[in-house]
Amino acid sequence: MAQRILVTGVAGFVGSNLAKHFLDAGYSVVGIDNLSAGTVDNVDARVEFHKQDIRDAEVYPLFHDADAVFHLAAKSSLTGCLAKPLEAASVNVSGTLNILEAAWRAKVPKFVYADTSAEYEGIEEFPTPETRVRPIGVYAASKHGGAAFCDSYRELYGMNLTMVRYFNVYGPIRMLRGEPPVIYGNGEKRRDFIYVDDVNALHQVILEDQRSAGKVFNVGSGTNFSVNEVYELIEGLLKTGLKPIYKPDLPGEALVTLADITNARRLGWKPKVDIKEGLRRSVRYIQERVLDAANAGLGQPAGHSA
Ligand SMILES: NC(=O)c1ccc[n+]([C@@H]2O[C@H](COP(=O)([O-])OP(=O)(O)OC[C@H]3O[C@@H](n4cnc5c(N)ncnc54)[C@H](O)[C@@H]3O)[C@@H](O)[C@H]2O)c1
Numbered sequence: 130m131a132q133r134i135l136v137t138g139v140a141g142f143v144g145s146n147l148a149k150h151f152l153d154a155g156y157s158v159v160g161i162d163n164l165s166a167g168t169v170d171n172v173d174a175r176v177e178f179h180k181q182d183i184r185d186a187e188v189y190p191l192f193h194d195a196d197a198v199f200h201l202a203a204k205s206s207l208t209g210c211l212a213k214p215l216e217a218a219s220v221n222v223s224g225t226l227n228i229l230e231a232a233w234r235a236k237v238p239k240f241v242y243a244d245t246s247a248e249y250e251g252i253e254e255f256p257t258p259e260t261r262v263r264p265i266g267v268y269a270a271s272k273h274g275g276a277a278f279c280d281s282y283r284e285l286y287g288m289n290l291t292m293v294r295y296f297n298v299y300g301p302i303r304m305l306r307g308e309p310p311v312i313y314g315n316g317e318k319r320r321d322f323i324y325v326d327d328v329n330a331l332h333q334v335i336l337e338d339q340r341s342a343g344k345v346f347n348v349g350s351g352t353n354f355s356v357n358e359v360y361e362l363i364e365g366l367l368k369t370g371l372k373p374i375y376k377p378d379l380p381g382e383a384l385v386t387l388a389d390i391t392n393a394r395r396l397g398w399k400p401k402v403d404i405k406e407g408l409r410r411s412v413r414y415i416q417e418r419v420l421d422a423a424n425a426g427l428g429q430p431a432g433h434s435a
Contacts, residue, residue, distance in 0.1 A: 134336075135159045135195040135237070137183050137228055138202030139176060140167025143243065143298055143328065147199060149173045150329035159191055162202060183224040192235035197336055200228050201243040203272065207379055210268035217271040225275030229282045239289050239342075241335060242279045245272045246296040246321070246349065246386050256389035259294065259345040266381030283343060291341045293332070296349035296388050299407065300325030301414035309371040314378040316357035319385045321349035324407035327400045334398045341396065349388025350400045362405065366412045 134151050138144040139160025145167065148158045152175045160176040161183060172178050181188050183202045192198065203221050204210050210217035225242070232240050251263030264273040276292060283290040297320045328348055335341040354362075360373055390400070402410070 131155055131157045132196040133157050133159060133194055135161070135192060135198045136176075137161045137198070137200045138167065138243075139178065140164055140169055140171050141201065141205070142167075142171075142300070143295070143325065144199075144201040145171035145173070146300060146325045147201070147329055147332055148176050150326075150333070152176070154333060159195065161188055161191065166205065184219065184227050186227070188227070189231045189234065192231045192237055195232075195235065195237045197239035197241065198228065198232045198237050199241045199243070199332065200225060202228075203243070203275075204268070207247075207266060207268045207382070210271060211266070211379065214267045214271075217267055218274065221268075221271035222274035222278070226278045229278055229288075233282055233286055233288060239336065240279070240282075240291070241332065242276060242290065242292045244276050244292045244294045244345070245269065246294055246347070246388065247383075248273055248276070248294060249386065250381055250383045255385055255387040256351060257347070257387060258389040259347055259392060266379070269381065289342045291335050291343070292345040293335065293348050294345060294388075295328065296321035296323055296347070296386055298323055298325055298328050298348075299411070301411045310360060310363075310373045312356050312360070312373045312375050313382070314356075315375065316360065316373065317355050318382065319353040319355050319387070320359075321351070321353045321386045321388045322359065322404055322407070323348055323350045323388075323400060324402035324404075324410075327402055330401075331393055331396075331398045334396050338396050344392065346393045346396075347388040347390050348393065349386070349390055350403070351388055351390045352404075353385065353387045354404060359404070359408075362408050363412070366408060367415075 134156045136144050136148050139148050140162035158176045160178045163182040204217045247269035248262035249257045250265040264270045282288045
């Protein structure tokens with residue numbers, strides 16, 4: 130029987146892409162999301178979808194026959210976490226603990242936690258290895274709290290647990306917003322961008338390669354670009370004429386992120402899609418959606434121009 134993968138945050142950007150990837154690879158997928166940020170339109174029709182909150186004990190029965198859990202549900206917006214720190218802690222720390230407990234009770238053989246490069250906010254070593262973290266902002270601290278409970282369950286109960294520390298994951302759905310881009314600071318912060326298909330491929334390697342057990346993997350490209358450079362690349366492709374809106378820096382954010390991806394490369398994975406190709410693919414996807422909508426007589430969807 131096909132392996133059964135449980136994905137939390139399945140209606141979000143990374144979770145919806147990951148679910149589709151595993152379905153295409155022949156796995157079956159159970160998805161949980163409370164739709165607080167994601168939308169059901171993102172969820173592939175083949176997913177067994179449950180609209181539930183990760184803090185709720187009602188999710189426990191869903192874990193019984195799962196072969197692996199990918200825990201991605203989180204308050205993922207930096208500004209949202211700053212505005213509502215208690216809610217961030219409730220979802221990212223208590224919610225994670227509830228999912229760990231559910232997986233532990235059901236003896237799920239593999240658990241993968243979606244951690245973040247924000248864990249490195251206070252570290253000035255580039256490229257940054259997985260060895261040390263220093264979270265500063267509310268989002269980073271809350272994800273760190275979730276990660277601490279993952280470590281606890283691994284140590285206490287010997288759970289087969291892997292952490293993936295995403296840098297800046299990008300791809301089509303994220304760009305379908307249709308508003309001028311908002312840039313915090315002067316746009317000169319440098320970020321390590323990784324295309325979502327490369328992230329999916331690494332997750333499958335982590336699932337299938339037992340050497341991933343108990344380890345942490347940076348998920349980045351090992352190169353970085355300034356936010357202004359990325360804006361110019363996107364604008365060069367889309368030619369919207371939309372200028373970015375610059376807002377004051379968010380507190381706690383690192384000036385530079387750059388992943389040391391030696392550990393992930395050791396599993397035989399490497400990023401295949403560079404930023405120019407990734408942006409081209411994303412733009413092509415958006416343009417096809419606009420054409421589809423126009424052909425269906427629906428006019429242009431609200432997100433076509435950015
Ligand atoms: N996208 C990135 O570049 C990036 C970078 C670093 C880390 N991450 C981590 O990866 C994961 C996925 O990120 P994303 O970009 O897809 O975020 P996202 O916001 O698009 O998806 C998160 C999903 O979790 C759901 N959710 C939130 N609270 C919930 C709750 N209480 N119960 C059930 N579902 C809930 C939301 O509705 C949303 O669909 C997150 O854990 C995030 O911290 C993402």
